[in-house]
Amino acid sequence: MRKKIALIGGGQIGQILAMLAAQKELGDIVILDVPDYAKVCQGKALDLMEMAPHGNYDANITATSDYQDIAGADVVIVTAGKPREAGMTREDLLNVNIKIISEVAKGVKQYAPNAFCIIVTNPLDAMVYVFHKVTGFPKHQVVGMAGTLDTARWRAFIAMELGVSVADVAGTVLGGHGPDMVPLPRLTTIGGVPLSEIATPEQIEKLIARTREAGTEIVKLFGKGSAFFSPAWSAIVIAESYLKDKRRVLPCAALCEGEYGINGLFIGVPCLISGKGMEKIFEIKLTDEEKAQFEKTISSVTKTVSECQI
Ligand code: TXD
Numbered sequence: 001m002r003k004k005i006a007l008i009g010g011g012q013i014g015q016i017l018a019m020l021a022a023q024k025e026l027g028d029i030v031i032l033d034v035p036d037y038a039k040v041c042q043g044k045a046l047d048l049m050e051m052a053p054h055g056n057y058d059a060n061i062t063a064t065s066d067y068q069d070i071a072g073a074d075v076v077i078v079t080a081g082k083p084r085e086a087g088m089t090r091e092d093l094l095n096v097n098i099k100i101i102s103e104v105a106k107g108v109k110q111y112a113p114n115a116f117c118i119i120v121t122n123p124l125d126a127m128v129y130v131f132h133k134v135t136g137f138p139k140h141q142v143v144g145m146a147g148t149l150d151t152a153r154w155r156a157f158i159a160m161e162l163g164v165s166v167a168d169v170a171g172t173v174l175g176g177h178g179p180d181m182v183p184l185p186r187l188t189t190i191g192g193v194p195l196s197e198i199a200t201p202e203q204i205e206k207l208i209a210r211t212r213e214a215g216t217e218i219v220k221l222f223g224k225g226s227a228f229f230s231p232a233w234s235a236i237v238i239a240e241s242y243l244k245d246k247r248r249v250l251p252c253a254a255l256c257e258g259e260y261g262i263n264g265l266f267i268g269v270p271c272l273i274s275g276k277g278m279e280k281i282f283e284i285k286l287t288d289e290e291k292a293q294f295e296k297t298i299s300s301v302t303k304t305v306s307e308c309q310i
Pocket of ligand 1: 034
C-alpha cells in the first residue's frame with residue numbers, strides 16, 4: 001500500500017513538490033488548491049502522470065479542491081498562501097496568510113489528523129505556529145521548512161565562493177527564516193576542514209550576508225513571486241526522512257519547550273526527523289556571540305508571532 005502525500009497549494013512550489021515526490025516514488029500525491037485553481041492543478045497532475053514513463057515512477061497524482069480527497073494522508077506539505085513581491089518582507093504576508101493557514105489547518109485536522117505536517121508558507125515561523133495552534137497536533141507532527149533551505153543556500157554560496165563541491169560543504173543555519181537567521185561558520189567544514197581555515201573573515205561575512213538575503217535576492221530578480229525549486233527540494237528532504245525513517249538531522253522550525261531557553265515558539269533548530277516525525281531537538285553549545293545573534297532572531301520571531309490574531 002503506497003503512502004499518501006497531500007500538497008496543500010499547487011502553485012510554484014507545490015508543482016515542484018509533486019514532481020519530486022513522484023520522481024522519488026514517495027507515494028501517491030493529492031494536490032489541493034482553491035476551486036478557481038483546482039482545474040489548473042488537475043492539468044499539472046495529468047502532465048506529471050504523462051511524464052511517468054520517462055521518469056520511470058509509479059504514482060497516482062491527482063488534484064482537488066475538496067479536503068475529503070486528502071483523507072488519511074501520511075504527509076501534508078503546506079504551501080498555500082501568497083508569496084512575496086519585490087519590495088515586500090515576509091512579514092508583509094502575515095495577515096493574508098494567517099487566514100489561509102487557519103483554513104488549511106482546519107481541513108487537515110478534520111481529514112488527515114495523523115499526518116506529519118511540513119509548513120512552508122511565509123512568514124514561516126509564524127505560519128507553522130498558527131498551524132500548530134489551530135490543529136492542536138502534538139509537536140512531533142508539525143515542523144516548518146526554512147532551515148533546510150537556508151542551510152542549502154549557505155552551503156551553495158560557500159561552494160560557489162570557494163570552488164568546491166557542495167557535497168563536501170557541511171554546516172547549518174539556526175533561527176528564524178528572516179534577515180537575522182544565524183549561519184554558524186564555526187561549525188561549518190569543507191571536507192572536514194574548518195571554513196575559517198579556508199575562507200577569509202571578509203569572505204565569511206559576505207557569505208553570511210548573502211545567505212540572510214538569499215530569498216530577497218531571488219524575489220528582486222523575479223519581481224513577482226519567490227524561489228520555488230530550492231524550497232521544494234528542501235521540504236521533500238524532510239518528508240523523505242519521515243517516510244523512509246531515514247533519521248536525518250535537519251534544521252527545521254520546531255516547537256521549543258525549554259530547548260535553547262525558548263518556550264512555546266517554533267524556531268529553526270537541528271531536529272531528528274524519523275518515522276515518528278520530529279523526534280528530538282538537538283541543542284548546540286553556542287558561543288556568547290552566537291547566543292547574541294540567536295537572541296536577536298528569537299525576538300524577531302516573537303514579535304511576528306505576537307501579531308498573529310487567531
Ligand atoms: O523557505 C520557505 N519557507 C519559503 C516559503 C521559501 C519560498 C517561498 N515561501 C512561501 O511559500 C511563499 O512566501 C508563499 O507564502 C508560499 C508558497 O509560495 P509559492 O511560490 O508556491 O506561491 P504560489 O505559486 O502563489 O502558490 C500558492 C498556492 C496557489 O496555487 C494558491 O491558489 C494556493 O496556494 N492557495 C490555496 N490553496 C489552498 N487553500 C487556500 N486557502 C489557498 N489560498 C491560496
